[in-house]
Amino acid sequence: MVMDLAFSEEQEMLKTMARDFLTDKLPKEVVKEIEESEPGYLPELWREMAELGWVGLVLPEQYGGGGMGFLDLAVLLEEIGRACLPGPYFSTVVLGGLPILDAGSEEQKQTYLPEIASGETIFTLALTEPNARYDAAAIEVKATAEGDTYILSGTKLFVPDAHIADYMLVVARTDEKSEDEDGITVFIVNAKSPGISCTVLKTIANDKLCEVVFNQVSVPGGNILGQLNQGWSEVQKTVQRAAAAKCCEIVGCIQQALDMTIDYAKERKQFDRPIGSFQIIQHYCADMATDVDGARLSTYQAAWMISEGLPCAQEVAVAKAWISEASQRIMALAHQIHGAIGYSIDHDLQYYTRRAKAAEVTFGDASFYREVVAQGMGL
Amino acid sequence: MDFKFSEEQQKFRQEVRDFLEEELKQGLWQPSCDAWIMGFDPKFTKRVAQKGWIGLTWPKEHGGQGRSYVDRLILTEEMLRYGAPAGCHWFADRQVGGAILLYGTDEQKEELLPMILRGEARVGLGMSEPEAGSDLASLKTRAVEDGDYYIIDGQKVWTSGADHMNWIYLVARTDPDAPKHRGISEFLFEAGLPGVTVNPIVDITGRIHFNEIFLDGVRVPKKCLIGEKNRGFYQILHQLDYERSGMERLMGNYPLFEALIQYAKETKRDGKPLSEDPLVRSKLAQLKIELEVGRLHMYRIALVMDEGRAPNWESAMAKVYGTDFEQRLANTAMEIAGLYGQLSPESRWAPMLGMARESYLSSKGYSLQAGTSEILKNILALRKLGLPTQ
Numbered sequence: 169m170v171m172d173l174a175f176s177e178e179q180e181m182l183k184t185m186a187r188d189f190l191t192d193k194l195p196k197e198v199v200k201e202i203e204e205s206e207p208g209y210l211p212e213l214w215r216e217m218a219e220l221g222w223v224g225l226v227l228p229e230q231y232g233g234g235g236m237g238f239l240d241l242a243v244l245l246e247e248i249g250r251a252c253l254p255g256p257y258f259s260t261v262v263l264g265g266l267p268i269l270d271a272g273s274e275e276q277k278q279t280y281l282p283e284i285a286s287g288e289t290i291f292t293l294a295l296t297e298p299n300a301r302y303d304a305a306a307i308e309v310k311a312t313a314e315g316d317t318y319i320l321s322g323t324k325l326f327v328p329d330a331h332i333a334d335y336m337l338v339v340a341r342t343d344e345k346s347e348d349e350d351g352i353t354v355f356i357v358n359a360k361s362p363g364i365s366c367t368v369l370k371t372i373a374n375d376k377l378c379e380v381v382f383n384q385v386s387v388p389g390g391n392i393l394g395q396l397n398q399g400w401s402e403v404q405k406t407v408q409r410a411a412a413a414k415c416c417e418i419v420g421c422i423q424q425a426l427d428m429t430i431d432y433a434k435e436r437k438q439f440d441r442p443i444g445s446f447q448i449i450q451h452y453c454a455d456m457a458t459d460v461d462g463a464r465l466s467t468y469q470a471a472w473m474i475s476e477g478l479p480c481a482q483e484v485a486v487a488k489a490w491i492s493e494a495s496q497r498i499m500a501l502a503h504q505i506h507g508a509i510g511y512s513i514d515h516d517l518q519y520y521t522r523r524a525k526a527a528e529v530t531f532g533d534a535s536f537y538r539e540v541v542a543q544g545m546g547l
Numbered sequence: 548m549d550f551k552f553s554e555e556q557q558k559f560r561q562e563v564r565d566f567l568e569e570e571l572k573q574g575l576w577q578p579s580c581d582a583w584i585m586g587f588d589p590k591f592t593k594r595v596a597q598k599g600w601i602g603l604t605w606p607k608e609h610g611g612q613g614r615s616y617v618d619r620l621i622l623t624e625e626m627l628r629y630g631a632p633a634g635c636h637w638f639a640d641r642q643v644g645g646a647i648l649l650y651g652t653d654e655q656k657e658e659l660l661p662m663i664l665r666g667e668a669r670v671g672l673g674m675s676e677p678e679a680g681s682d683l684a685s686l687k688t689r690a691v692e693d694g695d696y697y698i699i700d701g702q703k704v705w706t707s708g709a710d711h712m713n714w715i716y717l718v719a720r721t722d723p724d725a726p727k728h729r730g731i732s733e734f735l736f737e738a739g740l741p742g743v744t745v746n747p748i749v750d751i752t753g754r755i756h757f758n759e760i761f762l763d764g765v766r767v768p769k770k771c772l773i774g775e776k777n778r779g780f781y782q783i784l785h786q787l788d789y790e791r792s793g794m795e796r797l798m799g800n801y802p803l804f805e806a807l808i809q810y811a812k813e814t815k816r817d818g819k820p821l822s823e824d825p826l827v828r829s830k831l832a833q834l835k836i837e838l839e840v841g842r843l844h845m846y847r848i849a850l851v852m853d854e855g856r857a858p859n860w861e862s863a864m865a866k867v868y869g870t871d872f873e874q875r876l877a878n879t880a881m882e883i884a885g886l887y888g889q890l891s892p893e894s895r896w897a898p899m900l901g902m903a904r905e906s907y908l909s910s911k912g913y914s915l916q917a918g919t920s921e922i923l924k925n926i927l928a929l930r931k932l933g934l935p936t937q
Binding site for chain 2: 170171172173174175176179239430433434441442444445447449450451453454455457458461462465466468469472473476483485486489490535537538539541542544545546547
């Protein structure tokens with residue numbers, strides 16, 4: 169094999185199909201409606217996506233999935249980002265399905281994965297807490313053994329889609345004596361269990377992040393995902409994958425912002441000429457395109473490595489650190505070129521602005537990943 | 548999609564590294580910034596030529612190795628990583644040979660290519676003139692036909708190659724009546740012809756790489772015309788795509804990056820290594836991130852060339868990105884070194900072999916050479932993004 173940056177024919181087909189489907193189903197009025205609705209997703213659209221094989225795309229065929237790879241998922245996530253699709257796709261597939269596939273027992277996989285693939289159950293990951301950090305020491309929610317069960321208590325914050333989830337992967341501390349990576353366990357928790365209360369937070373992206381309070385929630389010991397006290401490595405893997413997946417969405421988001429901006433610069437006339445004929449606007453657009461391509465190249469490199477099962481902590485860190493800042497530069501210029509019209513809530517640009525801002529800090533911001541890179545450099 | 552180097556390519560990279568390590572071990576040269584353009588070492592070039600590493604991508608029937616542009620990028624990346632003195636062959640290898648392969652006559656290929664392959668053609672590029680920088684097509688140097696010769700009169704500036712230059716690749720006006728883009732031709736001739744005066748330019752770093760050249764009735768044999776008469780401007784545009792395309796636009800001062808990391812690890816402030824200072828850590832990591840993104844830009848260009856396309860907007864984009872990075876690297880090194888950054892290499896107090904100061908100064912030229920960043924952004928905006936000119 170030689171290096172190759174092109175999509176496969178199958179990936180091109182997936183991309184086209186996703187673009188057509190989402191263009192048809194998701195005009196921005198619909199995005200707005202969904203964002204403002206209480207559940208934050210359209211159940212009938214969710215079902216259609218499941219029927220198209222999107223929800224099970226990366227799950228093996230034996231569990232009812234499509235048997236495709238993370239790189240294929242990347243293609244789809246880019247289109248989802250471009251279309252601003254609201255809903256629990258990311259939570260269910262990236263934060264629920266993939267960790268179960270990765271670390272679940274055969275029984276767990278057979279129980280949960282087919283339901284995920286068919287769109288019947290919605291999953292999410294309850295990881296972050298009021299301290300709003302992604303490191304192991306930040307995990308304070310406790311799970312205490314009582315016979316064959318564990319009792320969960322504490323608060324998780326910024327949990328996506330918890331209000332509609334059927335199950336949550338809950339990251340909890342099972343060994344009180346430890347304060348870091350040891351003693352962390354991941355539980356598969358029925359989201360409707362007694363003692364769980366959930367409040368949707370109002371966020372910049374209207375993306376239904378929740379506060380989830382666990383008040384003496386009982387979880388069967390059999391619902392441990394992976395090993396007792398050894399859950400952190402899977403959490404890390406999940407965060408890494410989620411960061412890469414978030415990058416894919418943002419590539420779609422900033423590409424669309426660039427495309428819209430170029431179209432606008434060609435159409436909008438001032439001083440009797442298209443503003444895109446002014447060099448300052450041309451250079452802004454050139455800067456945006458360069459940032460988009462850097463984001464695209466580094467994101468797909470990371471996605472390809474995950475797909476190939478290669479260790480890629482550094483590549484993911486490069487991609488997420490880059491895109492977290494590049495996306496902000498891109499959106500700032502997109503607004504500057506759009507002028508006042510882009511400032512209106514009725515203009516499409518604001519959907520991308522809000523999503524890019526939320527994504528900047530989700531699963532690690534630029535500072536977080538610069539530290540990862542610094543460690544990789546031996547600093 | 549595949550981001551992996553083949554086994555052969557990994558072996559090749561190792562072979563290049565082993566060669567350069569061995570050279571270093573023998574103390575044949577010191578790594579330095581800008582060595583691809585400032586490092587003149589005819590013996591090193593000869594050894595590189597003997598390895599078959601000049602003309603790597605050229606077809607075998609012309610003495611090349613018929614290898615891919617990705618392979619060549621691996622080679623140049625390693626040369627830059629080690630700061631190897633490749634100035635004697637870089638230009639001929641990068642673009643002059645390619646232009647001859649593309650536009651040259653059979654006779655020119657037979658005569659000139661072997662000389663380049665042997666590392667004996669140290670070519671200076673005679674494009675800019677005092678009144679023709681970014682607006683290259685307004686150049687005034689004239690070439691007038693006279694029997695079997697062209698008589699060339701005019702002046703060039705920022706011609707590369709210092710006093711090592713023995714051939715000049717020159718663009719001159721051959722039809723003063725045609726629209727300015729359509730009356731320009733390319734020539735390749737020996738720098739020692741009567742009427743050629745070469746004056747070195749001492750640059751802002753105090754070093755000499757560039758020259759100004761006066762051409763006073765220089766009689767250039769007609770066989771020195773490269774390609775089609777009056778089509779030279781279009782040929783040059785193509786050649787510039789290649790000139791801008793390489794890793795030297797990202798890693799030209801790479802030795803400074805390694806030195807800076809080392810410096811941050813070894814230098815203590817308040818009893819702690821600088822590398823533990825959160826600000827320093829963050830700056831160095833950011834440079835590394837930018838370097839890695841830049842590498843991907845560069846490999847994309849090589850893949851475009853391997854597809855048989857000239858890398859037009861891709862190399863414009865990558866060169867702006869890469870030279871911005873090189874400038875940030877130099878600026879960051881100066882910031883981190885503080886008062887020490889200003890010291891020149893001769894000072895016993897100079898950290899990082901004085902590379903921070905040198906690179907800071909020379910980096911002012913990075914975003915000007917081979918197309919200013921502004922011209923390159925125009926190219927990107929018009930040719931890739933399709934923005935209107937009026």
